[in-house]
Amino acid sequence: MTAERATALFDQVASVYDEVLPFFAGFGEQHMEWLAPAPGTRVLDLGAGRGALTGAALARGCQVTAVDCAPGMVERIAAQYPDVHGTRVMDAHRLDFPDSSFDLVCAGFVVHLLDDPAAAAQEVRRVLAPGGVFSFSVPGAVEDAPEWEFYSALFREFQPRIPAGEGRLSRPLDEQQLLVTAGFTDVGDADIEQRLPVPDADTFWNWALSHGSRAFIDALPADSRSEFEARVRAELSTMDPIVFASGASLWRGTSPA
Numbered sequence: 001m002t003a004e005r006a007t008a009l010f011d012q013v014a015s016v017y018d019e020v021l022p023f024f025a026g027f028g029e030q031h032m033e034w035l036a037p038a039p040g041t042r043v044l045d046l047g048a049g050r051g052a053l054t055g056a057a058l059a060r061g062c063q064v065t066a067v068d069c070a071p072g073m074v075e076r077i078a079a080q081y082p083d084v085h086g087t088r089v090m091d092a093h094r095l096d097f098p099d100s101s102f103d104l105v106c107a108g109f110v111v112h113l114l115d116d117p118a119a120a121a122q123e124v125r126r127v128l129a130p131g132g133v134f135s136f137s138v139p140g141a142v143e144d145a146p147e148w149e150f151y152s153a154l155f156r157e158f159q160p161r162i163p164a165g166e167g168r169l170s171r172p173l174d175e176q177q178l179l180v181t182a183g184f185t186d187v188g189d190a191d192i193e194q195r196l197p198v199p200d201a202d203t204f205w206n207w208a209l210s211h212g213s214r215a216f217i218d219a220l221p222a223d224s225r226s227e228f229e230a231r232v233r234a235e236l237s238t239m240d241p242i243v244f245a246s247g248a249s250l251w252r253g254t255s256p257a
């Protein structure tokens with residue numbers, strides 16, 4: 001069920017995704033720096049979106065294939081990155097590639113959205129060559145940014161106003177267990193952060209509507225949605241300048257040789 005909602009939502013936002021603020025591109029660059037793949041590495045970007053990881057891997061001379069369940073994302077990534085080896089509309093749970101096709105499968109902010117992350121991890125292992133790496137990012141904490149605690153607190157406060165089965169696309173995930181259970185070894189993780197200058201409150205609100213959090217905002221009853229927006233804008237009005245502090249966790253595991 002989440003898969004259909006995710007496809008519809010990300011297709012809806014594809015034209016503006018990562019265009020309002022370079023939020024995912026920034027994390028994608030840090031993620032690829034952490035992985036540091038050699039030129040020529042065969043990379044699959046799983047749930048590629050607008051290509052935050054694809055772009056960073058291409059810049060390192062990798063051979064990149066990008067797939068996503070949202071056709072609007074795939075169309076745009078193909079147009080934006082002519083050097084990409086292949087782009088396909090594909091569900092992460094059923095990868096239409098032969099065994100051992102890739103040296104690195106990376107997934108930026110995708111795995112926590114999946115209906116069945118364990119099934120997807122098994123598919124990733126199948127398409128990875130022995131010794132290949134599976135790496136993904138999930139939203140994480142940010143240190144020393146108490147002024148941004150209001151944002152996640154608002155999501156928690158407004159959550160009960162959303163009808164069951166709607167709203168957030170993300171689910172709780174035990175990342176370590178996911179990798180270990182799927183048979184990956186040398187499991188490791190790292191926390192990263194970024195601080196993005198935001199020109200004004202309108203830009204921040206447009207950013208909130210340009211990615212997955214839109215599912216939450218759209219699912220609020222109309223009066224609650226207006227209240228949520230007003231509360232966000234009130235907090236932003238106390239910041240000068242507005243610098244959006246956010247964090248992510250990176251995970252990796254190796255497919256046994």
Ligand SMILES: C[S@@+](CC[C@H](N)C(=O)[O-])C[C@H]1O[C@@H](n2cnc3c(N)ncnc32)[C@H](O)[C@@H]1O
Nearest residue numbers: 010024047048049052068069070091092108109
């Ligand atoms: C938060 S976005 C991240 C996009 C990109 N990786 C990035 O870092 O900006 C999540 C992406 O995963 C895709 N996605 C969600 N569920 C998927 C699935 N089951 N199979 C393939 N892609 C999926 C969405 O369409 C969306 O483009």
